[in-house]
Amino acid sequence: MLRDKIRADIEQVMKTLGFIFNDRYTVEEPKNPEHGDFSTNIAMVTCKLNKMRPIDLAEKIAAAFSRKRDYKSVEIAGAGFINFTMSNYVFHQLMPVLMYSDYGTSTYGEKKKVILEFVSANPTGPLNVVSARASAYGDTLFRVMQYIGFEPFREYYVNDAGNQVDILAESVELRYRELHGEKIREFPAEAYNGEYIKDIAAHLNAIDGSKLLHYSEKDRLERMKNFALDEIHNMQVSSLDNFGVDFENWMSEQKLRQEGSIEEVLSYLSEANVTYEKDDAIWFESTKFGDEKDRVLMRADGTITYIVPDIAYHLTKYQRGFDIIIDVLGPDHHGYVPRLMAALEALNYDKDKLEIVFLQHINLLSNGEMVKMSKRTGRIVTMQELIDDVGKDAARYFFLDRKPNSHLNFDFSLAKKASAENPVYYIQYAHARICSVMVKAKKAKMSLDNFDLKSLKKLDKKEEIKLIKKMLSFTDVLILIADKREPHRLASYTLELAGMFHKYYNAHKIINPRYEDISRCRIFLISCIKNILGISLELMGISAPTSMKKKSKK
RNA sequence: GCGCCAAUAGCUCAGCUGGAUAGAGCAUCGGAUUUCUAAUCCGAGGGUCAGGGGUUCGAGUCCCUUUUGGCGUGCCA
Numbered sequence: 001m002l003r004d005k006i007r008a009d010i011e012q013v014m015k016t017l018g019f020i021f022n023d024r025y026t027v028e029e030p031k032n033p034e035h036g037d038f039s040t041n042i043a044m045v046t047c048k049l050n051k052m053r054p055i056d057l058a059e060k061i062a063a064a065f066s067r068k069r070d071y072k073s074v075e076i077a078g079a080g081f082i083n084f085t086m087s088n089y090v091f092h093q094l095m096p097v098l099m100y101s102d103y104g105t106s107t108y109g110e111k112k113k114v115i116l117e118f119v120s121a122n123p124t125g126p127l128n129v130v131s132a133r134a135s136a137y138g139d140t141l142f143r144v145m146q147y148i149g150f151e152p153f154r155e156y157y158v159n160d161a162g163n164q165v166d167i168l169a170e171s172v173e174l175r176y177r178e179l180h181g182e183k184i185r186e187f188p189a190e191a192y193n194g195e196y197i198k199d200i201a202a203h204l205n206a207i208d209g210s211k212l213l214h215y216s217e218k219d220r221l222e223r224m225k226n227f228a229l230d231e232i233h234n235m236q237v238s239s240l241d242n243f244g245v246d247f248e249n250w251m252s253e254q255k256l257r258q259e260g261s262i263e264e265v266l267s268y269l270s271e272a273n274v275t276y277e278k279d280d281a282i283w284f285e286s287t288k289f290g291d292e293k294d295r296v297l298m299r300a301d302g303t304i305t306y307i308v309p310d311i312a313y314h315l316t317k318y319q320r321g322f323d324i325i326i327d328v329l330g331p332d333h334h335g336y337v338p339r340l341m342a343a344l345e346a347l348n349y350d351k352d353k354l355e356i357v358f359l360q361h362i363n364l365l366s367n368g369e370m371v372k373m374s375k376r377t378g379r380i381v382t383m384q385e386l387i388d389d390v391g392k393d394a395a396r397y398f399f400l401d402r403k404p405n406s407h408l409n410f411d412f413s414l415a416k417k418a419s420a421e422n423p424v425y426y427i428q429y430a431h432a433r434i435c436s437v438m439v440k441a442k443k444a445k446m447s448l449d450n451f452d453l454k455s456l457k458k459l460d461k462k463e464e465i466k467l468i469k470k471m472l473s474f475t476d477v478l479i480l481i482a483d484k485r486e487p488h489r490l491a492s493y494t495l496e497l498a499g500m501f502h503k504y505y506n507a508h509k510i511i512n513p514r515y516e517d518i519s520r521c522r523i524f525l526i527s528c529i530k531n532i533l534g535i536s537l538e539l540m541g542i543s544a545p546t547s548m549k550k551k552s553k554k
Numbered sequence: 555g556c557g558c559c560a561a562u563a564g565c566u567c568a569g570c571u572g573g574a575u576a577g578a579g580c581a582u583c584g585g586a587u588u589u590c591u592a593a594u595c596c597g598a599g600g601g602u603c604a605g606g607g608g609u610u611c612g613a614g615u616c617c618c619u620u621u622u623g624g625c626g627u628g629c630c631a
Contacts, residue, residue, distance in 0.1 A: 024571085032574070041573065044611065054611070078574050079611055122631065159631060281629065292557075296629040306631050334558050335626040360559070361624070402567065407560065407624065421593080423579065429593050437590045444590095480570060492568060495578080506586090506595040548593065 001094065001472045003027050006038050006084065013064045014042070019057070020049040029473070033462075036075065036083035037469065043080040054080030091468045092456040098471050098528035104478050104535060109150030115317050116142050118328035119240070120157040123232050124168045124192055127239050127383040129362055129410065130330060135383075136399035136541075137359060138328050139245045140487035143539045148478050153322070154247045157313060160229050161253045162306060168192055168232075169225035175201035176224070180210060194380070200231050239384045243392055244541040251316075253309050261312035262304055265343075266297060274346045289342035307336070311343045318349050325354045326485065331361055357485055359404050365411040381412055389416045393542045397424035400540060401491035423495050427533065428545050430498035433505065434530040435546040441511055441523050448524060458521045463504045467525065470497055471532050487540075494536040501529050 006027050014021045025042035043058035050057055058076045065074040065084070073085045097103055118138030119131045138154065145152040159165070171192040174184050179201060187193055204212075204227050212220045233250075240246070256262075266282070269275050274285045280300035284307075287294050298304050317325045337356055344351045364371045364381055371381065386395050389412075398415070401423070402408055415422075441447070459468070477493045480486070510522040537544040 026571070026573080028570075028573080030574075031569095031577085035574070039573085041612095044573090047611085081574070163630060279629090283629095292627075299629050301629095303629090305629060310631085331559070331625050333626085333631085336631085337558090358559075363624090405559065406567080409566070411566090421580070425593050426579090429591080433591065433594085440590050476570085484570085486570095488568085489570080492578090495568095499578085502594055503596090505590080506592095509589070511590055548591070 001097075001475045002086070002090070002469075003038070003473075003476060006040070009065070009068065009070075010040060010042060010061070013061055014046075017060060017064060019046065019061075021046045022049075029469070030083065033466075035077060035081070036073070036085040038084045038086070040082050040084075041080070043076075043082060047080070058082050088460055088465060089457060091465055091472070092453075092459065094472060095456055095468060095524070095528065096453060098468075099524075099531055101531065101535075103531060104474050105147055105149070106475065106479075107149040108479055109145060109148050109482065111149060111151050112323040113321060114145055114150050114152040114324040114326065115155055115320070115322040116145075116152055116326050116328065117155045117157055117317075119245075120159075121236070122164055123158050123160050123229050123236070124164050125194055125232065125380070126196060127236050128380045129364060129383060129386055130359075132243065132383045132386055132395060133359055133362060133399040133408075134328055134330075135240060135243050135245045136396045137357075137404060137487060140396075140400055140490065140540050141326075141481070141485060143541070144478055144481045144487060144490065147539060148482055150324075150482065153249070154245075155249045155251055156247045157251045157253070158233070159253050159306075161257055161309070165225055165229065166221070168228050169221045171197050172201050172204065172224045172228050173221060176205060176212065179205050180213065196232075196235070197228075200228050203231065204228075235384075239382070239387070242387050243383065243396065251313060253313070256309055256312055256316075261316075262308055265308050265312045265315070266304075268347055269297070269343070272346050272348075284339075284343065284346075286339045286342035286346075289345045291338040291342045295339050307339060307343070310336075310340065314340060314344065314354070315347070315349070318353070323353065326357060327354065328357045328359060331358050334358055355485070357404055360407045363407065363409045365409060366413050371412070386412075390422075393428070394422040394424050396541050397422065397427075397491060401488055401495075403486060403488050423491075424542060425548070426502075427494050427498040427537065428543070429548050430501045431530060431533045431537065431544045432546055432548045434501070434526045434533075437510055437526060438523065438530070441519075444511055444513060446511060446516060446519055446523060448520065448527065451520060451524060455517055456521055456524065458518050459525060461508065463500070463507060464522075464525060467497075467500055467504060467529065470500055471528055474532055474536075490536060490540055494533065494540070497529065497533060497536075501526070501533075 010025075010027070011021070021042060022045075025040060025045040027038055027040045030036065030039045043054045043061060047054040047057050055076065058080045062074045062076055062082055065071055065082075070087055070090050071084055072087045075083045075085075077083055116138050118134045119127070121127055121131050142152045142154050167190060170188075174187065174191065175198050178184055204224065208223070212223060215223065266275075269284055274288060275297065276283050276285065281296050282298040284295045284297050295307055296305050297308055314325075334356075341351050341354070344354065390398070394415075398410075459465070474493070477489055481489050508522070510526060511519050513519075534544045
């Protein structure tokens, strides 16, 4: 927010002085507070353009700034940095916006339509912790984008057709027949073997009883497939709901197929002249577009491979008019990107609109030992278990607070124990603490009614200015998150703000009956902090409690 | 073999389009409550940013290379 002002001032000075510049320079907040509030490298970046030594150029620019009231001091340091220290009133003047309940919103996104596809786990079992990571990531990115003026749309693609779901049906069938006294000697290795399959079979049996035994195999499996898909879908929806995640749309592959999209894709590709027949199969010449080998579209037996509906699905994203298409995928899918891109290119779609974000795997540990997860064997830790044990808030924070592209180790048993030490409590505590102080303030008859904004100048402590600065940078953080698709930055930002508050709280008394003016200014300040913590938590899908229940110490 | 991703403190991880003395939490050790919630705060120790080159005023960040690990390289999805 302030950064824009500094940039504008810098460019105005450069123009007045007749110096050449481009937008390659930066304005940033130096780590070292001795270097002022903001710092720019413009003299170093443009010295060659202006044929001057960086120091000399910096001198001239700084001199022009010294006449501006908003700047307390402008100094040159290092190889040619220009360090700005703002007058305190600049911060104070901006403070009222920090109180707005929609502080940070903007029109930055220009109503661009964004489709965010995430989770999209196979409908063959309960969601696992990997989906929890995807949920936390996708949903928070969605909320932030929406907050700053994009028009995002959450979508879950359901692979409810094809091989995997046939195996699902067969797995249910085995358990069903078991219920009817049949002994299954050896459960096939490729079948789904989790307890939930038994539950589904039992549920189905409770409804249909033994009548399915008299169906033809085809009809029976069809019934089992649809029943299981339904049950699992409900399980997934409920876990996601418990995690605070909703989708605008669930796109069914079955439906896509029924609508004839498969035939469409096949004919488009053949019209584009990029298919051929070999070994009785139909191939897509994806190598023409950078893929490492050609891909089969239709097998000799007339069934299609998964990539056809996948292409069809992606075409709908274009046809529905999205400006930005974001796929959030697991790392085991990166091999498939080139063939998808190849298809888009072959069909003349703008592949630059499609962005793929890869979330790296989670190494799940239990008591320090690696847990191998597999849906088939049923050895998985489900998202629901995670929510039950760690709590929605902590779980969301935990999975959000790391950049998408790094692997992460998650010790499940540790997380259960350590939940009280989770940073999310630190943040929530800051929020609750402020609420509590405000209740106290009310009792002390110190309200913000008739508050004179001019008195804010009494907030002149170093920590106070730092806090205001931090809050003013919130708008920049949100933009950065949306642009770089990195919602983990919100977790870090919120943690930092909470930390700054806790330090401030310990260093300075907020309510002091002897200094009512200052007290009221401080109440104003912490109200702003509370506001922004609340907004951040809401964007992360984490609750903002007004009080914390004390847990007994161990 | 080829391709993608990663490697930062004992552990888990940050590090904004390249910026000045690389940070936080946990763990370890030592302190703080006549005071608005101690789920807090203050302090200490702890680093060859995997190794080596390069680009430039300046590299944890960009490029090349080596090493290590994960994943991919199906007519599974």
